[in-house]
Amino acid sequence: MQDREKAFIRALVRSNATFGIGDDGVEISNFVVANDAFFEDVHFKRAWGSLESIVEKCFVVNLSDIYAMNAIPRFCLLMLTLPTDFKEVGKLAKIIGNCALKHKVKIIGGDTIAGDKLHFSLTFLGQRQKSRILTRQSIKKGDILGYMNPSSVLTHTKTQAFGKNTKILKTALRFHQHRKIQSNTRFAKPILYPKMLLELNSIARAGMDISDGIFMELPRLSHLNRLGFKVFKPKGDWLYAPEEYQMLYAIPKNKLKKMQNFAKKHRHSFVPFAKAVRGKYRESKKNWHT
């Protein structure tokens, strides 16, 4: 998100017309509701891969937001623009339908219009669990922050270890429009682990899925929780990697062992990297999206 978009949101919040802004979704009645745009030439290039992989990614990044808040995705509204030069209308509908079926989500409405590019905007409704909604807030001083790293057994290739997306996205942007990107990467094909998330969410104090990169999320978490973070893991790709769509959790210190055991059961590791401290966290680096 660029400065202008941030300025817009700040001004909107000042208007007193907002509620629950700050998390990926918001709790309304029994549901968590979230909306995300997935626009051609902003979030993806059509040349990067198949229609299937584009639709799957569009769904997964949204579903990930819902699971991250400890809810189960049930319904979806789809806003779609169809470019006039786009010939595969029926095929796209079939792919979207199959993707929704696969993820057990019903498409309950939306809007389809003609446009210059293939843009998606999805609104998801997730059903809340009996256990509480997980938000980005309520981190306490002394809590441990960590991210989930899937074991190489689970992933497409070894390049799937957390943090490798930096290189892949840089390459994709350099060659944009002109060639496909590696399809066996989490950048092209993020994977959800819903069963694990719903289990781990109940241990955590706060959580979110990492879309812009941990270095982008830490200042936001710091602001929301009025706490600073002492990063004890040496800086590296893990800090800057965008679009990992893995969970970042804040847990009470005494739950670290439990968290790591649960993660292991699901063939992941929970990698602690920071401790919540008094103060404010600042990091300045630009976002990946243009």
Next chain:
Amino acid sequence: MQDREKAFIRALVRSNATFGIGDDGVEISNFVVANDAFFEDVHFKRAWGSLESIVEKCFVVNLSDIYAMNAIPRFCLLMLTLPTDFKEVGKLAKIIGNCALKHKVKIIGGDTIAGDKLHFSLTFLGQRQKSRILTRQSIKKGDILGYMNPSSVLTHTKTQAFGKNTKILKTALRFHQHRKIQSNTRFAKPILYPKMLLELNSIARAGMDISDGIFMELPRLSHLNRLGFKVFKPKGDWLYAPEEYQMLYAIPKNKLKKMQNFAKKHRHSFVPFAKAVRGKYRESKKNWHT
């Protein structure tokens, strides 16, 4: 909506991944949820009027869908693209905030990204009333179809009588980009009558708000209800006018007097124009949107 968009929706429905498609919104738990795109150069031209009037119309056409289903708009998710040449970011946020406050809606999330044009996509959640949700279905043979026509006392000018939008939209499209459109028209500034709608909705068997024009809605209603319509009012602008955002109601024949009296109380008239009969209704005329 053009043929390609129709084909998309038909194919999507065939996938079995949809639920409740056919009405403007769908009932989920205690809410009616609806999504509509409001895109620059598709639904409006920036030169047509002030930012205030664009935002107001964007909200009203969505709110109208929610009231039409007999629910009260409460929450909104806003997907917005900000063109790089757009300088009034703070002003726009303030206008949107004020518009939400005015219509008693909380903005609970969304997405803001950079784009070529000023596009909006709004998802509204409306709280259902104790009385039932009103849909486009359950029309019975013999029912009377009619539309609401606000009295000239209520409207900006006399040109506001139902059906005048045809001429206004034709003019707007002819001079598009280059000049403002009359701001004292329902096309530029549609008006909501929520109190009246919530009262009349309870009398009706089915209802919807008229966005594409009655001639576009009749075949859809015919298909949904497996009934035809015998139009007894002479054809005219009232049949073809788009973007009226007034209600079309189907009522039992014996409720006509009651409906007309209620409408009168709110300084509207209920204008009957057709009767539901056995069969199928067909009309072929193109839509207004490109």
